[in-house]
Amino acid sequence: MADQTHRYAAGFPKIGIRPIIDRRKLVKAALNENTMQLALHTAQLLTEHLRYPDGSPVACIVNETCISGFREAAECADRFAKEGVGVIITVALGWCYPLETMETNPVLPHAIWGFNGTERPGAVYMGALHAAHNQKGLPAFKIYGRDVQDIDDTSIPEDVQAKLLAFGRAGLAVALLRGKSYLSIGSVSMGIAGCIVDDRFFQKYLGMKNAYVDMTEVSRRIDNGIYDAAEFEQALAWVREKCVVGPDPNPIDMRIPDDQKSQDWETVVKMTLIVRDLMIGNPKLAAMGYEEEAYGNNAIAAGFQGQREWTDHRPSADFLEAVLNSSFDWNGSREPYIVATENDNLNAVTMLLGHYLTNTAQIFADVRTYWSPESVQRVTGYRLEGHAAAGILHLINSGPAALDGTGEQAGQDGLPAMKPHWEITEEEIDRCLAATSWRPTYMDQFAGGGHSTDFVTKGGMPATMVRLNLVEGIGPVLQLAEGYTIELPDKVHDKLDARTTPAWPTTWFAPSLVPGDPVFDDVYSVMEHWGSNHCAVSCGHIGADLITLASMLRIPVHMHNVSARRIFRPSAWSAFGTKDLEGADFRACAAYGPLYS
Ligand SMILES: C[C@H](O)[C@@H](O)[C@@H](O)C(=O)CO
Numbered sequence: 315m316a317d318q319t320h321r322y323a324a325g326f327p328k329i330g331i332r333p334i335i336d337r338r339k340l341v342k343a344a345l346n347e348n349t350m351q352l353a354l355h356t357a358q359l360l361t362e363h364l365r366y367p368d369g370s371p372v373a374c375i376v377n378e379t380c381i382s383g384f385r386e387a388a389e390c391a392d393r394f395a396k397e398g399v400g401v402i403i404t405v406a407l408g409w410c411y412p413l414e415t416m417e418t419n420p421v422l423p424h425a426i427w428g429f430n431g432t433e434r435p436g437a438v439y440m441g442a443l444h445a446a447h448n449q450k451g452l453p454a455f456k457i458y459g460r461d462v463q464d465i466d467d468t469s470i471p472e473d474v475q476a477k478l479l480a481f482g483r484a485g486l487a488v489a490l491l492r493g494k495s496y497l498s499i500g501s502v503s504m505g506i507a508g509c510i511v512d513d514r515f516f517q518k519y520l521g522m523k524n525a526y527v528d529m530t531e532v533s534r535r536i537d538n539g540i541y542d543a544a545e546f547e548q549a550l551a552w553v554r555e556k557c558v559v560g561p562d563p564n565p566i567d568m569r570i571p572d573d574q575k576s577q578d579w580e581t582v583v584k585m586t587l588i589v590r591d592l593m594i595g596n597p598k599l600a601a602m603g604y605e606e607e608a609y610g611n612n613a614i615a616a617g618f619q620g621q622r623e624w625t626d627h628r629p630s631a632d633f634l635e636a637v638l639n640s641s642f643d644w645n646g647s648r649e650p651y652i653v654a655t656e657n658d659n660l661n662a663v664t665m666l667l668g669h670y671l672t673n674t675a676q677i678f679a680d681v682r683t684y685w686s687p688e689s690v691q692r693v694t695g696y697r698l699e700g701h702a703a704a705g706i707l708h709l710i711n712s713g714p715a716a717l718d719g720t721g722e723q724a725g726q727d728g729l730p731a732m733k734p735h736w737e738i739t740e741e742e743i744d745r746c747l748a749a750t751s752w753r754p755t756y757m758d759q760f761a762g763g764g765h766s767t768d769f770v771t772k773g774g775m776p777a778t779m780v781r782l783n784l785v786e787g788i789g790p791v792l793q794l795a796e797g798y799t800i801e802l803p804d805k806v807h808d809k810l811d812a813r814t815t816p817a818w819p820t821t822w823f824a825p826s827l828v829p830g831d832p833v834f835d836d837v838y839s840v841m842e843h844w845g846s847n848h849c850a851v852s853c854g855h856i857g858a859d860l861i862t863l864a865s866m867l868r869i870p871v872h873m874h875n876v877s878a879r880r881i882f883r884p885s886a887w888s889a890f891g892t893k894d895l896e897g898a899d900f901r902a903c904a905a906y907g908p909l910y911s
């Protein structure tokens with residue numbers, strides 16, 4: 315089994331916490347202990363509730379002294395740099411001197427909590443500090459509790475906790491992206507523009523690098539046995555036991571013979587090991603004498619072009635995409651490896667944003683069809699109801715939907731879920747696999763054969779459909795729709811699905827509507843305003859977190875159904891407009907430019 319620990323050999327970014335104090339002797343004496351306690355309780359909250367992608371608790375560092383001026387601020391910055399701090403939170407109980415104590419690192423997400431206690435001017439300091447940040451073009455998040463706390467109360471109010479955790483989740487996502495690679499295997503698939511790798515986007519907005527490997531490298535490694543043979547045997551045995559093969563959807567005369575199909579299974583398992591090794595490396599290969607192949611590309615996401623130069627003559631990458639995107643494989647549960655089919659790297663980034671905010675697997679899908687209630691009734695006689703009453707979207711793509719997308723895992727509320735891998739039980743893994751039929755794929759589109767997944771996502775899962783697009787004249791923009799997966803009566807699903815490519819995975823999705831909203835007053839207009847053929851689907855209503863994360867990356871959000879009260883962006887955004895939050899977002903992102911510009 316590939317040594318999973320080396321996947322994050324460089325370690326994870328920490329959250330650095332900066333307690334601030336007025337250095338006037340009597341004031342310092344009065345506030346030092348409680349200020350430090352607020353900072354320590356902040357660290358405790360974040361470590362208790364936030365997890366890294368491998369499931370380990372998020373590490374926080376509290377500066378060992380309260381910061382009262384230039385020297386301590388500089389010493390803290392140096393210490394945080396040495397400790398790998400990627401996110402910063404400043405905590406203040408009383409007044410201090412902003413230009414002396416402020417942190418000026420322009421790329422580390424920064425939040426400032428000003429204690430709401432009227433005995434001391436913590437909020438006054440917070441206001442002055444935000445003014446300094448905004449005057450200097452260093453936008454920071456403002457956290458200020460709604461209710462006054464007593465000066466000796468070092469607990470964290472619930473509303474402050476919620477903002478600290480929302481900021482921490484998004485800030486860590488920014489830090490986890492920084493310095494890593496996106497690996498393109500192949501190039502543009504079938505003329506899909508989302509497959510064009512815009513390296514400046516990755517560099518300037520995400521702080522990422524781009525690695526490029528031709529698909530022939532996968533062939534070379536298959537042909538020369540450059541993969542862990544023992545793991546291959548383990549994986550193949552798992553496939554034979556756990557992957558249920560479904561009926562071949564092709565006309566008899568187009569079907570691949572069974573012995574060839576069996577051979578193809580071996581090929582796609584090898585492809586899976588090889589793509590994972592290309593992403594993160596594999597020390598086992600070095601032990602086999604393949605030091606260079608063992609190296610990997612430090613890739614947190616990859617795309618496999620597949621169509622058409624590979625799939626026209628070799629088994630498709632549907633298996634590798636589905637399994638790597640899932641939270642489990644023959645080694646048990648583990649963090650998903652984000653892989654985009656067709657090398658749609660914009661959808662890979664979209665999946666990464668959702669993955670790092672939730673630590674869960676993602677569904678990758680075509681946004682294929684809007685079904686109005688009238689059309690469903692005409693075709694099936696069934697009237698859509700409940701969350702689906704205003705219409706549904708058919709999300710379906712061969713291949714890359716994670717098997718978690720079956721919805722066979724149960725959330726704490728008992729609803730269908732896609733959970734962090736460390737919460738998924740063996741029984742749930744087996745349920746996801748049992749709900750998936752591996753269907754020989756369509757020979758008219760994948761002449762090289764292979765098997766794709768056929769499943770339908772269980773209904774009732776709160777979900778968020780997301781897409782990052784590049785628009786000339788603006789740059790990257792994000793769109794999202796919170797909603798629910800929909801369960802149709804079997805006969806209705808079968809009838810609608812049969813019109814498409816029923817041997818592929820389906821998610822029926824209904825966006826939550828907002829009466830009077832220019833887009834979200836109608837399911838049809840959500841489809842009409844969707845900016846691409848693809849989307850990623852995350853479990854949960856994570857729209858607010860995505861909006862916070864997008865603001866950190868300076869990526870404007872042009873379409874969402876998140877209420878204004880849930881939106882949390884840097885305080886400077888309000889200076890760009892408070893009536894028109896969407897326009898303010900665009901103006902602020904344009905003014906600040908890419909995070910790594
Ligand atoms: C097999 C077909 O070419 C599919 O790959 C196509 O419908 C797409 O998924 C396009 O994104």
Ligand SMILES: [Mn+2]
Nearest residue numbers: 656679680711
């Ligand atoms: Mn597609």
